[in-house]
Amino acid sequence: MTLDRFYPIFDHTDWLRRMLPLGVKLVQLRIKEQPDAVVRAEIATAQALCRDHGAVLVVNDYWQAAIDAGCDWIHLGQEDLDDADLPAIRKAGLKLGVSTHDDDELERVLAMDPDYVALGPVYPTILKKMKWHQQGLPRVTEWKRRVGDIPLVGIGGMSVERAPGVFQAGADIVSAVTDITLNPDPETRVRQWIEVTR
Numbered sequence: 001m002t003l004d005r006f007y008p009i010f011d012h013t014d015w016l017r018r019m020l021p022l023g024v025k026l027v028q029l030r031i032k033e034q035p036d037a038v039v040r041a042e043i044a045t046a047q048a049l050c051r052d053h054g055a056v057l058v059v060n061d062y063w064q065a066a067i068d069a070g071c072d073w074i075h076l077g078q079e080d081l082d083d084a085d086l087p088a089i090r091k092a093g094l095k096l097g098v099s100t101h102d103d104d105e106l107e108r109v110l111a112m113d114p115d116y117v118a119l120g121p122v123y124p125t126i127l128k129k130m131k132w133h134q135q136g137l138p139r140v141t142e143w144k145r146r147v148g149d150i151p152l153v154g155i156g157g158m159s160v161e162r163a164p165g166v167f168q169a170g171a172d173i174v175s176a177v178t179d180i181t182l183n184p185d186p187e188t189r190v191r192q193w194i195e196v197t198r
């Protein structure tokens with residue numbers, strides 16, 4: 001299955017309700033600091049919305065809830081991977097997307113046979129504090145050479161204007177948060193994203 005090249009990330013299904021009807025086909029639900037019951041209810045809602053709109057849902061972090069809900073995709077960062085039960089995730093048939101930021105992390109995840117590899121932050125991000133400032137486009141090119149046929153996701157400080165350069169550098173997919181969520185007109189911004197990525 002080929003993943004869409006535009007990969008927005010949202011923290012609530014209210015966003016999915018607004019954005020899926022515009023044509024978003026790949027989306028991540030990234031919930032932080034919510035009780036388990038809220039997370040599970042949000043995952044169930046997101047699954048139903050994505051099913052209705054023919055979109056692929058990726059659940060961030062909550063691998064056990066994703067297994068229990070019968071989800072198709074999970075995204076795990078390096079710290080998540082320390083605690084995750086990878087055999088259980090694979091046994092449940094979930095596809096696995098992983099974050100990487102340096103050589104050691106890339107080596108580690110390649111041994112896990114991931115279904116996509118994300119590299120970030122390609123540009124500085126305001127969403128969260130990170131140890132890495134910006135990887136830059138040459139690093140995207142290097143990562144694509146190293147991951148081969150595994151889809152490469154570029155994340156961090158992405159915008160509609162930056163996306164073409166990131167694709168040209170070797171990314172297969174571009175992922176964005178605040179370029180959409182902090183935009184005064186998120187719907188128009190998502191339409192622009194779809195135009196530039198299809």
Ligand SMILES: Cc1ncc(COP(=O)(O)OP(=O)(O)O)c(N)n1
Pocket residue numbers: 028030060061075076077078079080098099118119120128153155175
């Ligand atoms: C597509 C994509 N890439 C990277 C991340 C970051 O994952 P992680 O390092 O686990 O950090 P949190 O997002 O959980 O704060 C991601 N979520 N999605």
Ligand SMILES: Cc1nc(C(=O)O)sc1CCOP(=O)(O)O
Pocket residue numbers: 099100101119120121122124125126127128155156157158175176177178179
């Ligand atoms: C969630 C996340 N992970 C990153 C990584 O590098 O692993 S960068 C990032 C934030 C992306 O948000 P924005 O598009 O607003 O910069």
Ligand SMILES: [Mg+2]
Pocket residue numbers: 060061075076077080
């Ligand atoms: Mg995580």
